[in-house]
Amino acid sequence: MTIDYSKMTYKAAGNTGLQLPQLAYGLWHNFGDDADYAQMTKLLTTALDAGITYFDLANNYGPKPGAAERHFGEILKGEFANHRDELLISTKAGYEMWDGPYGNWGSRKHLMASLDQSLRRLQLDYVDIFYHHRMDPNTPLEETMQTLADIVHQGKALYVGLSNYDGPTLQRATALLAEYRVPVLVNQNRYSLLDRKIEENGLKAAVTDLQQGLVVFSPLAQGLLTNRYLDGIPVDSRIKTDGRFLKAATLSETHVAILRQLNDFALAAGYSLAELALKWLLQQPSVTSVLIGASKPEQILENVATLTLPDLTAGQLLEIEAILSGWM
16 A cells, blocks of 8 residues: 555644645545445545555544444555655544433543544544534533643543534634644635635634634535535435435525536636535635545545636636625
8 A cells, every 4th residue: 555645635633734635535424333444445545545545533523423434444444554754643522422411512531531542443642633622511611621621631542633613712722722732734624606604703813813723524425516406405415315414495495506507617718516516615714625525435535636627717617706706
């Protein structure tokens, strides 16, 4: 197994020395107990061969919770045992993982116990990045940040990350961690052409102001920014078969019309709709890395090929915004 670094471009996470691949691979889907081991291995091998060195997990990725970490750990030990120092591996805690008062949110008890469990499943002594997965309205921020700092000081993680935070809370968290001499390396948030929440809640501005990294997930808006929904909702789509994260109400006739218009624009400009969506994110100065969750090896290669496509012009970027102005 060799890693072809020439296929990938890398970007510093904020003002740190750590370089992240501009495309990273997320194991949110496709690595549950219902997945095929050979297919999972092929996905990871394809990503690594293309220079994708960053693999993103969380304690609750499955189904069932913990499955993705366990499978990744088995493949890492069996297929990639000689490549640990070439990989950037992250995990998270903060969403419901086990029953009872300690299996959720951001208490010291939850974060410490969850990471210990994750390390056992991953068969690792440490992870490169440990994220708090979401803001906790009940646990004092001081407790959560002190715990993250202690995790780094104990050597169980090299860096601290925060996920699904807003701008004001990120500012407070950064100040607290600075007191413990542990900087925030990177933030992970949902961001796409169709989801601009981080522009509205101050997170994107705060990341730029604080010179931190930004890793974004759901770049294709759960498939809306592909050709899958241009004629409405397919019967085998995620909306029909799952519906936890993408709702039928998200896709009105007005939305379908906008997606068609955006698709026509993309094709005229020489991109597929998915390529246009990825290229737009890759050109955002604040974005360090884009998490892809491809379910097929060929999709990974298609995503990586987007890096070599021409940049969108200033005029094209304005046209995209005009097309999306009716998206609510």
